[in-house]
Amino acid sequence: xxxxxxxxxxxxxxxxxxxxxxxxxxxxxxxxxxxxxxxxxxxxxxxxxxxxxxxxxxxxxxxxxxxxxxxxxxxxxxxxxxxxxxxxxxxxxxxxxxxxxxxxxxxxxxxxxxxxxxxxxxxxxxxxxxxxxxxxxxxxxxxxxxxxxxxxxxxxxxxxxxxxxxxxxxxxxxxxxxxxxxxxxxxxxxxxxxxxxxxxxxxxxxxxxxxxxxxxxxxxxxxxxxxxxxxxxxxxxxxxxxxxxxxxxxxxxxxxxxxxxxxxxxxxxxxxxxxxxxxxxxxxxxxxxxxxxxxxxxxxxxxxxxxxxxxxxxxxxxxxxxxxxxxxxxxxxxxxxxxxxxxxxxxxxxxxxxxxxxxxxxxxxxxxxxxxxxxxxxxxxxxxxxxxxxxxxxxxxxxxxxxxxxxxxxxxxxxxxxxxxxxxxxxxxxxxxxxxxxxxxxxxxxxxxxxxxxxxxxxxxxxxxxxxxxxxxxxxxxxxxxx
Numbered sequence: 001x002x003x004x005x006x007x008x009x010x011x012x013x014x015x016x017x018x019x020x021x022x023x024x025x026x027x028x029x030x031x032x033x034x035x036x037x038x039x040x041x042x043x044x045x046x047x048x049x050x051x052x053x054x055x056x057x058x059x060x061x062x063x064x065x066x067x068x069x070x071x072x073x074x075x076x077x078x079x080x081x082x083x084x085x086x087x088x089x090x091x092x093x094x095x096x097x098x099x100x101x102x103x104x105x106x107x108x109x110x111x112x113x114x115x116x117x118x119x120x121x122x123x124x125x126x127x128x129x130x131x132x133x134x135x136x137x138x139x140x141x142x143x144x145x146x147x148x149x150x151x152x153x154x155x156x157x158x159x160x161x162x163x164x165x166x167x168x169x170x171x172x173x174x175x176x177x178x179x180x181x182x183x184x185x186x187x188x189x190x191x192x193x194x195x196x197x198x199x200x201x202x203x204x205x206x207x208x209x210x211x212x213x214x215x216x217x218x219x220x221x222x223x224x225x226x227x228x229x230x231x232x233x234x235x236x237x238x239x240x241x242x243x244x245x246x247x248x249x250x251x252x253x254x255x256x257x258x259x260x261x262x263x264x265x266x267x268x269x270x271x272x273x274x275x276x277x278x279x280x281x282x283x284x285x286x287x288x289x290x291x292x293x294x295x296x297x298x299x300x301x302x303x304x305x306x307x308x309x310x311x312x313x314x315x316x317x318x319x320x321x322x323x324x325x326x327x328x329x330x331x332x333x334x335x336x337x338x339x340x341x342x343x344x345x346x347x348x349x350x351x352x353x354x355x356x357x358x359x360x361x362x363x364x365x366x367x368x369x370x371x372x373x374x375x376x377x378x379x380x381x382x383x384x385x386x387x388x389x390x391x392x393x394x395x396x397x398x399x400x401x402x403x404x405x406x407x408x409x410x411x412x413x414x415x416x417x418x419x420x421x422x423x424x425x426x427x428x429x430x431x432x433x434x435x436x437x438x439x440x441x442x443x444x445x446x447x448x449x450x451x452x453x454x455x456x457x458x459x460x461x462x463x464x465x466x467x468x469x470x471x472x473x474x475x476x477x478x479x480x481x482x483x
Contacts, residue, residue: 018367021368064088098225104210116207120284181263216265292347307324308320311327378402397459407444420451421435422449
């Protein structure tokens with residue numbers, strides 16, 4: 001049987017600001033391993049030993065803004081993706097899974113199993129996760145709507161809960177009929193859930209046949225199925241991307257998998273909904289306090305990254321990205337330094353970081369959306385210095401990548417290659433620049449920058465002119481189909 005991973009990569013991760021930003025959210029970050037959360041999720045089924053399950057390349061659902069980040073991060077770990085599906089607007093998890101089910105049914109001969117996983121979760125014990133998936137696959141193949149519930153280790157008020165019902169007959173995994181879904185509880189109720197032992201955190205991971213999901217969504221939300229069907233039927237392929245039809249998808253009701261299908265299915269009774277218990281070192285990495293929970297600590301309980309000096313501190317999270325961060329006698333704090341922002345908070349207030357993001361949005365501040373380093377489909381650029389009529393950028397062009405053929409009305413540019421090789425088009429001329437060589441692009445000149453090599457091309461760009469905004473770009477040709 002074919003197992004089709006569906007990865008939802010559209011989250012914002014606002015509670016991990018300033019590391020996570022709107023245009024570079026937490027799923028694209030490395031929060032404690034060798035890979036980003038998205039890369040970990042793409043690789044999560046590698047090495048499954050159940051020969052009855054043929055794992056297919058993953059289908060990733062994301063928004064337009066993040067499409068090239070998804071593609072680049074898959075390329076870095078040398079994993080082929082089935083496709084990258086672009087949502088024109090956010091409509092929650094149920095429409096995303098419905099579109100994935102429709103696409104999987106069209107591209108796979110038999111009725112595949114869909115394993116839906118959020119892109120921003122952390123799972124430490126991958127082999128135990130494989131065992132849970134293999135056990136859950138038997139239930140899903142028989143027609144169950146399977147979800148995975150994390151065995152709680154503390155009274156958590158930030159998660160919904162699943163109440164266990166009757167035990168299901170499975171030798172390989174702990175599985176139950178879903179008794180009920182419970183909303184996020186207060187501390188007293190969460191403490192009682194933990195003591196009872198019959199409740200699991202709702203992890204938001206699902207396993208089901210494509211046909212079973214489509215039948216269920218048609219039963220409980222016909223309007224959603226019709227809107228998603230129209231959006232997929234009118235979708236446009238664009239290289240590695242599938243662009244869902246905007247008009248149809250925008251008309252789709254917005255709802256989660258739980259509310260759209262799982263809860264009404266459970267309410268009807270019977271054994272249609274099943275929960276497989278997970279004890280795999282799971283975290284949704286939803287706040288800085290959860291970063292502390294899942295990370296290795298020093299002898300004083302501190303979690304540090306970067307150039308950090310701590311004297312007499314206990315149980316802190318300190319991340320330094322660009323400079324030395326020194327703290328004396330601090331306890332239970334989160335200190336995060338990036339190139340353009342520093343955040344200090346009590347660890348027990350980590351869930352309130354979203355208030356900072358809300359303030360930034362209210363005041364029109366770009367720090368909620370962008371890092372100083374801005375990622376583009378061809379690589380990235382980072383502001384180094386700026387002043388009256390000039391700015392300096394560090395530009396990195398990925399191997400084989402190319403900026404658009406473009407022109408500026410108000411600025412000239414000087415390019416100095418620091419490493420790698422650049423192919424430059426300027427007017428009618430095309431030439432190569434190697435390390436320590438430079439060139440000048442006059443105002444109004446049609447130009448392009450390419451990296452023909454196999455390593456990154458890094459250069460320093462000095463812009464000068466009366467206006468230096470990013471909107472002073474006239475594109476003539478662009479391999480990434482940007483406007």
